[in-house]
Amino acid sequence: MARILIIDDDASVRDMLRACLEAAGYECAEAPSGEEALSAARRQRFDLSLLDFRMPGINGIETLRQLKQVSPLLPVVFLTAADDSEVAIDAMRYGAFDYLAKPVEAETLEKTVRQALEASLPMRVKVEFDPAPATEAHPDRIIGRSRPMLDLYKLTGKAAASNATVLLTGESGTGKELVARAIYQHGRRSDRLFLAVNCAAMPENLLESALFGHERGAFTGAYERHIGKFEQANGGTLFLDEVGDLTSLTQAKILRVLQEKTFERVGGSETLSTDVRVVAATNKDLRREVEKGVFREDLFYRLNVLHIRLPPLRERKEDIPEICTHFFKQLVVEIEKPYPVLTAEAARVLQSHDWPGNVRELRNVLAKAMVTAPSPVLLPEHLEIPQPSALTGQGESMTGPGIGGFTFEQLDGMPRDLYRHVIEDVERHLLEYALRRTQGNQVHAGKILGISRSCLRERMQRYGLLSGGAAGLP
Ligand SMILES: Nc1ncnc2c1ncn2[C@@H]1O[C@H](COP(=O)(O)OP(=O)(O)OP(=O)(O)O)[C@@H](O)[C@H]1O
Ligand SMILES: [Mg+2]
Known part of the structure; x- marks a missing residue:
């Protein structure tokens, strides 16, 4: 259960916020001033904070600044009266996660809090590497001790130690997002923001505004200035997921911000500068996209400063048993089923599948099996994967030495x-x-x-x- 710190000098506002959030299943603590919020944050850990701007004593912006020193990764959602909206927007540049205008509607509050908690998860939940001893119950852990994984850890460590742009490539479900988080968490900027943008999830104009922000009136519906991720993540890290799907216009803008560290908000004329470390990921073969002329070569080289390729699961099948154990531990908690017993036949089926959907597919298959199997004993028929199809050819069987060293x-x-x-x-x-x-x-x-x-x-x-x-x- 997430713990939320409500900071507002008005007791009736605190009551209202607390009632809404507790109804949504969150645990709440209150502070009537910035000073008291700071001492509360020193005493205990919170997952999110709601922060009012106008308060006697230190104001919201100053509280935000000091909170960031006490608890650098605490996501803060700013609360402002309508006539302070400029302040709220400013707060985004000082590391606030989002803002809400008063009076706050219960539904908007719940949605904003949920989104902020979700978006801050990559910062809050540690990613560990497999050889490390388990410290927490079930942290996100990159599992695998096969040769390709040991190479991957080495490269990830190198990437974490540097400030260079990283390009993560690999098939779907190979763990690109996990590695992006690990690079951030183990790196020099781990006390600053890590924000993620999925470049394939939005149409071009929305993506542009998400990345670079926009000015009031930049387009129909732009009622207020919006701070984009490149500006909000200043000093921190930006994870650009699915970069292979960028349109040429957005490619050009990203190239510029990587080269010159400058950009303009959509509809704005002021040139702004930002210092953002970019980690990019794609499941496309970017080199081929460059050859096809759909991805800019100069941007490819800017992103590909450090390249990390995530091996597909079929190249490291020896890791499958350990990955299963890892997921069983997670799934026991998630779906509230007893710890399963994997029969030898079922293990063989898992081992012989080629896993085109990689680790994600494996996790889904295990989860489904745990849900559908009538007992904790998992048999091959509980695993919903295409059975390893031995050759189904109807022709003659062959004799002789075989091909390529295989009989x-x-x-x-x-x-x-x-x-x-x-x-x-x-x-x-x-x-x-x-x-x-x-x-x-x-x-x-x-x-x-x-x-x-x-x-x-x-x-x-x-x-x-x-x-x-x-x-x-x-
Ligand atoms: N080596 C690993 N050890 C443990 N879990 C892993 C590993 N690799 C991937 N996973 C898990 O598999 C799932 C998919 O991983 P992730 O989202 O990082 O894949 P991705 O490469 O970003 O895929 P896509 O290209 O589809 O976005 C997640 O639940 C992740 O935690
Ligand atoms: Mg991904």
Whole structure:
């Protein structure tokens, strides 16, 4: 249950806010002044604060400034009378999360509080790495001790230690958002705001206004100035999710703010500056989008300063048992079912599936199984995934040595995606062969294979053959 600190000098306003919020299931504490709010925040942890502007003693803006020192990540929703709306907008630039105009309607209050709590979750809930000992009950944890994951942790650590723009790529459900949060939380700006924008979720004009803000009257319905995320996150981190879906106009604007750290609000003429660390993510192949001419090459290079590729689950199947255990612990709490027993057959089914939806798909399958199975014992029939389809060909069975080091019997028993499996296996063996022959000399190995060194390195990274050093750096 989230704990909310209500700061207002007017007892009747506090009562009203408390009644609404408690009815919505939140726990509330009150402070009649900025000074008392500060001492309350020093004594205990809150998940959100509602803060009035006009109060005897220190005013709202000053309280906000000092609250940020006591509790840098506490999301603050500003409360103002209608004629103070400029102040509220200013508060956004001092790190307020949102604002509400008085008199506050119960419904708006509940919605704003819910959204602010949701949006601040990536800051409040710690992401930990797998090898770390469990400290809290079930924190968000990046699970996996396979080679590709250990490489990922190394790169994530490097990204956290730097201020450079990061591009996270990987298929859907591979954990890009989790890694973005980890980079922020373990980085230098962890005491400043982390805001996220999904670039695919809005039409161009709304996205532009969400990112850069707008001036009053910029378009029909723009009744007030709006502060965009690039301005609000000044000093902090902005997570641009699904950047592969940006239109060319928005690409141009983002390029400018990355290059020059300046922008204008929509409909505004004042040039503003901001210092925002950008972490971007996409499940598209941006290089290919550049080749197709739909993504700007210059923006690609600006984003791709540090590149982190998240391995798909099928490249690290050895992590599946541990991921299951992790999700079972979470799901037991979430769906209030007893801890399940995974039968050996069910485990085999999980292990042989290729997981096109990656970790997210695995979690969904486990959740569904726990809900539908009549007992805690999970059998293959409770797992709603396409069964590993051994070859269903009707033709003759083949005899002979096989293909690419696999016997025909092995090929017949292979799950879907036969082509990719075999080719990747052969490719990996070729790389290992060339590297062994040249004692790891990448230039010579590339010559043996007839590919460029950068192509070689890209393949090596794909197969987890790069160790340490500048792995992943362009
Ligand atoms: N390595 C991991 N360990 C534990 N949980 C993970 C891991 N990777 C992903 N998850 C979980 O899987 C789900 C999907 O992850 P996330 O939202 O980060 O994926 P994504 O790469 O952003 O996908 P999309 O491209 O679809 O947005 C989340 O519930 C996340 O917590
Ligand atoms: Mg995502």
